[in-house]
C-alpha cells in the first residue's frame with residue numbers, strides 16, 4: 900500500500916482500523932458539530948482531538964530529536 904504524492908490530500912485514516920474516514924455533521928443534544936467518522940468501523944474522531952494528538956506527537960518527536 901504505497902501512496903504516491905498523496906500527502907497533500909486532505910484524507911484521514913482511522914486510528915483503529917486504518918480505514919477511510921469521512922467528515923460528517925453530527926447532531927448532539929444542543930449543538931451541531933463536525934467530526935471524522937470511519938466508514939469501516941464507525942470510529943468517531945473529533946477534529947480538535949486529532950489536532951491535539953498531532954501537536955503532541957510533533958512535540959515528542961522534537962524532544963527526542965534533540
Ligand SMILES: [Zn+2]
Nearest residue numbers: 913916937940
Ligand atoms: Zn475504523
